[in-house]
Amino acid sequence: MAKVRALVLAGNGTNCERETAHACRLAGGDEVHIVFIWDLLAGKASLGDYNFLVLPGGFMDGDDLGAAKAGAHRFKHGKTPAGESLFDQLQTFIHGPKLVLGICNGFQLMVKLGLIPNPAALLSCDDHDNDDQKEKTPAKSPSPQEATVWANDSGRFEDRWVYLTADKSSPCVFTQGTHKIDKLDLPIRHGEGKVIFGSLDGLKNALDNHLVPLFYASPDTGRPTEKYPENPNGSPRGIAGICDPSGRLFGLMPHPEAYSHFTNHPRWSRDTLNKDLAKDLASEEEGAGLLLFKNAVDWLHRYAD
């Protein structure tokens, strides 16, 4: 069984690295390292030594030029002493049997780098029934940014818990892996979480190809919603996260790492937690947000080198 070697990126305004690393460890990550972007840029650490890249929440460069915009720019143009950009490293990384998870600011970064939804990747992994997950490889060359993550319709930053439902046909390794995730409560904490596609076709393609693994939904109907506050930012069709066609690159606005213990849930003392998800957890203590990380760990144990 391959070892899970997780790199949790930190530095320059990222601020959820500790709880994200904690969630990786609880989920069974074998080696989990918090690595500062400065050490990557200085060549003191390299993505190549890991098989799970986690981009946690925060405010890269203060989100001063737009959410994760300056952060994405640093990825593309910041160079290691060897003259390699982090984006070059990332391109090499995603061609191996590896996983990338972006949460909140990390999701914004992935979208702005064009890593997701990246429909061009469909060409190289159009066979969803292929049993050999290793063969499903993301696109060989960087694709142009196809969507963005923009200001909430309310114009406000908000911290609130949302109810998420899943596309069960999604190739997403994190939501439809060993544990099938559905009806999950997670917190969102952002001012810019509305997903906007460059074209209507883009939106349609992403939905048709099941690249939207999670939706904001109404707890009453269980259906994806565009209605505030169940949908906190006005994302069309309730889009809460996006993956690439391989299902190995996934980003979402809600914070799964913030639900690693049952007491994280705002209503834990009311005895109303989702029992379906609870049975997938190792103990009553664990929070259901861990399931995303467990799916990643299971996949890596099986397929990583």
Place this chain on the structure above:
Amino acid sequence: MPHRIEVILKPGIKEALGETIAHRIRKHLGKEVERINTVEVYTISEDLPSGMLELFAKEALCDPIVQNAMVNKSTALERDFHWAVDVAYRPGVTDNVGRTAREALALLMELPVDQVPSVHHSRQYLIKCHPDHVLSALDVESIANDLLGNKLIQSFSVYDRSTIKEMKKIQPKAPKILESTDVFTENIDLDVSDEELLRLSRERVLALSLEEMKQIQAHYRRPEVMEIRRHKGLQTRDGEATDVELECLAQTWSEHCKHKIFNADITYTDEEGRTEKISSLFKTYIQGATKEVRRAAGEDDICLSVFKDNAGVVKLDDEWSLVFKVETHNSPSALDPYGGALTGIVGVNRDPFGTGKGASLIFNTDVFCLASPHRRKELPPRLLQPLRVLEGVREGVEHGGNKSGIPTVNGAVVFDERYLGKPLVFCGTGGLMPAEINGKPSHEKAACNGDYIVMVGGRIGKDGIHGATFSSEEFHEGSPATAVQIGDPITQKRMFDMLLQARDKGLYTAITDNGAGGLSSSVGEMAEDPGGADLDLGKAPLKYSSLQPWEILVSEAQERMTLAVSADKIESFMELARRFSVEATILGTFNDSGYFTVRYNENVVGHLPMEFLHGGLPPMKLTARFDPAPESDPSSEELWLSAENTTGSWNRVLLEMLSRYNICSKEYWIRQYDHEVQGGSVVKPLTGAHDDGPSDAAVLRPLLGSMKAIVVSCGICPRYSDIDTYHMAACALDEAIRNAVCVGADPSRLSALDNFCWSDPIKSPQNPQGPHKLAQLVRANKALYDLCIAYGVPLISGKDSMKNDYRSGDIRISVPATLLVSVLGIMEDGRKAVTSDAKKPGDVVYILGQTRCELGGSEFLATKNRVGCSVPKVRPQETVPRYKALHKAITAGLLRSCHDASDGGLAVCLAETSLGGDLGMDIDLSKAPVQRPGGSDLPPEVMLFSESQGRFVLTAEPDKTEELENILAPHGLSRVGLVTDDSIFKMRTTNDKVLINLPVSDIRQAFKEALSSERF
């Protein structure tokens, strides 16, 4: 030549920011507009290589999905608008977006940041007028002034459409500091008359009294001082000080830094004419209480470091220590609410970070005292509209806290008209550090002789000059604008990331924050351990070159820490800083010379004996006389209650109480603050079936692998000050403790912080009330002393702000005597935490603690514009054992909910419990525990709204009631009713008379709508 890049949203993309601004123009300013569009503007100070401008715009500044960028061409004409307003920062004001854009440009040009042209951010607002409300140029200017920016730190340019059309583009203009070439140190002759000394103090904003100025004069007249100065090569004549020295002394001796009032010799006369002498309120009552509490605790003492560092340190357990500090940032927030509050929160972050060897930051708290945001009255000069102050401070704390990745877990908002003159902005930060770092206690530090003085973080500018002395005076029309600044949470976050690594590698020996007084204060204080320092201001990294040496010394530019680094570690330290893109500069060395020597390159520009600097200030002598206003309690008849004594009218009164600004939901604030980052949240600020009931205190697990939890709560009740500050202070402490105990904190392991915000207590012709205000301060201190000892709760840190007055001509607005008590608690097991919301129909409702006739200063009497005199009193002989017993019941898991009764009394407390659970209640108030004078029944308004202290509403499942009653019966426990499933909130009294009968949905609506987001 400067260039201008404009970035505008593509057509069809929702303008969330523009809509918010348009909403505020309507709501805050009462002006109609049709639409606002915004344009992000980047001004590049110089030419770039060919094609680079376009590449920069496309790659770094513009999101290709939703934005278009134009270089040196106005995008405005693509929109339908009447007026365009450019809002840009004035030269030298921190421009975070500009800084980030310049870093992006440097990456693109593959050059170091300081070798590429500077980039400046501004924003253009395109205003489309409403067809029926054409705005004049004057209207637009007032929109700019009153909403879009603050002219103290920003400049405005207003254009109409035709002008832009003619120009085709707006001429780019990079803000530039006029760089004076003359850097010099001024010598100031102190051998002058008393009037001249006072004039010096006033004109240089030194805020020193005549006596203090004369103390300084005397120092420079001493022959041995003259001799040493000649020997040291200072370019001063006998009797002269340098401006550097005078400024350094003024900062060090400022009320802000030295707490002169709290350390004064006070002659206090009480209301009965008894007089006593108090030598230092701080030493007698604050330190005195803590000393006694620690002595009584013996081996269970949790204090590690109190009153000597930037924050207090207590034990979480043998392996971890907790750090907590609360500061105020009132004066800067009065001038620029956003910048003031932002620097308030990122500033207090540096206190726990600069405590001991440095703590990682785990929570923030915020408490605001403001005038009603919906007050529409003419304002005295220079005051800002309360709604604008509120929005500004809210947003400042939002940006500061959220961007730093620190959860804002607890707070309060208090409204009173008297906060119009100076809003009070309390910001707190808690930290966590290993008890030992590299084998040494983490809460201890000392710079050593020979260590380098290293400044880390941001650069020095004119920002924040005279912050410490400015906040030591009242707010007036001439208050200095340089005291205003904008914080930069990201520069600070980078610095903290780097310094935590340095801490764990043992790369420094001591650390402190550059806050009030800047380098003068940080280096001056650190130099006390080794016994001296030699500081070269010429080496300090500056934002621009036109700073005089004294300005470099006292600038309060943000995001800076001062460290002591030993010679053998300096190389590794500097290497780490470089790698993290953090600026670190060696500014000199600590020594044991007995002097604080200040140089500017080769020249010695200041040479002050450490002893004089820190010990030369004589205590002030002040008089205090308690002179309470005669007030009586209004009778029920007077309150016109007899007519209201029916169900319908009590329903109305309860709904009115729930929608009072001091009681209603603060969800609007809470949601905009990240309150669960770092992953350890257990009890959040909002709780219940729909996450909308109010929590009493925050519970969080700072160590994710452990169930150990900490509790954060606060207490504040300035209305009681109008009757007696003794009881105000006692109630504030009791409320904070009660809140903490309510969620599950162990009452034997609490610690508290005191933050006093007072109106000037020094008598002067303009301030004849001074002695009474000082007496109020004395009484509040006495209460803290008595109650802290009774509860066994040590005070571990605190702060005072003593000049919270506004003056303009004859108008004087003074804040009510305000004390914020913040409490830090510990829970062995966070899973035992209890929330305030009712949980299940059929659960039994209890009231714990007696209700008394204590309506004085209540929120209820405030609805009748009355104060009354029967202020609530704390009775520790009842409450100390009660809280212990309650903790026992919570730890045993006997409670389903627990909620503290405070503002609004039992009726509000029960209603909140009910609405949090979205469940009905049937309550018989006649069963509630009471203390009635002469055996008569208490009138309904007292039963419903009296704010007697030490009371709780509890619910428990029926099969736990016996055990619960066994524990709590001796402490004033009564079963008063049941939680019901009919969604009706019902309160009855004697003979089953129904007082209140309301659907829970009405209660929720009243509670939630008063200050909902639509109202902003």
